[in-house]
Amino acid sequence: MADPPSPEVADAHVAQAHLKAMSEVLAPLVRMMIARGVQYGPLASMLKALYVDQAVTHFGIAGEAPNDSRVSVLTGVHRAEVKRLRALPHGTEDAPAPPSIWSRVMEVWSSGHPYTDAQGVPRPLPRLASGSSEASFESLVRSIRRDVRPRTVLDEMLRVGAVTLDERDKVHLHSRTAGLHRPAADQAWMLSLHLAHHAEAFTRRVLDADEHFARVVYDSDLTAEDVGELRARVRARIDEVLNTFNAEITARRQDNLKHRPEGAVWHLSMGVFDYAEPSGPKAWLEAQAAADQTGSAPEERSENN
Structure with missing residues (x-):
């Protein structure tokens, strides 16, 4: 990855625009932190340390790490604080725990033969293993951990609604909703991995146009019915892919x-997201009014980045 442009020569208007963008990017993450009991103080301390770490890692000159004075200029963190933070040992932070066993069960269940059908959709599995080679929920759990009872895993997944058990004693995975019910530790692990990778891919694309991609299709003049129909069609195709x-x-x-x-x-990491919220009728009405005056259709605003 090439060195990003130095903030010392960055345009003030560009910096302000990025600061405004960060406010919108961070708002839902701050909401999540509040909901999970993370207060401002520890988060602010972590952000300061991140500024120093990223400056040291990515803003050296001629392959040499920047000195404390340069890091202070780049980040706005006082030089004495830079020195203190750089002296701290690295790699001692508590990393999010790896995913739990039933999260691994969901991943393997969705990974292909013999647990999915021809379209890649997770198949209902017999709860117990039989004498045949047919895949079962019991054999799936045993393939991941032999020291945990499959019934214990099943009971927990039933409790949170990740699976159901039918009258034929077959277990059905609800892949659309299972992720919503993962344990809090698993959610933290997913946040640290998937969202971080998404942000890294977009950042590298912006700063040095490297091979990672982050593509979005966007428009704002849609009805609730449009959103519902498009979501259903996209999700069906994306699930298959x-x-x-x-x-x-x-x-x-x-x-x-x-x-x-x-x-x-x-x-x-590869993935897709969707998000929709009501923006009110104003944008569409103004666009339609302008189109009526000029005789042209409202301007297209879809983007594929």
């Missing part, structure tokens, strides 16, 4: 574990 890739990724990972290829180990 992601389930297919998930199966391929899992197969490649399992092959790598067997053959241990040489070279660095990489991790990969």
Whole structure:
């Protein structure tokens, strides 16, 4: 990754625009922090340390890490505080715990044969293993952890609504809602991994146009019915695409574990999101009024970045 442009020569208007953008980006994250009991003080201390860490890591000159004075100029953090923060040991922070066993169950269940159908949709699984080679919920759990009773995992997943048990004693995974009911520790792990990767991909694309991509299709003049129909169509197609890739990724990972290829180990995140909220009728009415005056249709505002 190339060095980002130095803030010392950055345009003040550009900096202000990015600060405004950060206010909107951080607002939902701050709401999450409040809901999870994270107060301003620890978060502010962490942000200051992050400023210093990123300046040291990415804003060196000629391959050399910047000195304390340069870091202070770049970040606005007092030089004495920069020195203190740089002296702290790294890697001692508590990382979010890895996903729980039933989160792993959901991931493997969605990963492909023998747990999904031809369209990549998780199949209902018999609760208990039989003498045949047919996949079951019991064998799925055993493939992940042999020291945990499958019934214990099933009871917890039933409790939070991630699965249901039908009259034929088959377990159904509700993949659309399961993520909403993950344990709080799993949600923190997902936040640290997936949202961080999304932000990193977008940042690298903005600063040095590297190969990562972050693409969005956007428009604001839609009805609630439009949003509902588009969401249903997109989610159906995206589920098919992601389930297919998930199966391929899992197969490649399992092959790598067997053959241990040489070279660095990489991790990969791919995903899609959607978000909608009412923006009121004003934008559409103004656009329609302008179109009536000029005789042209309202301006298209969809973007594919």
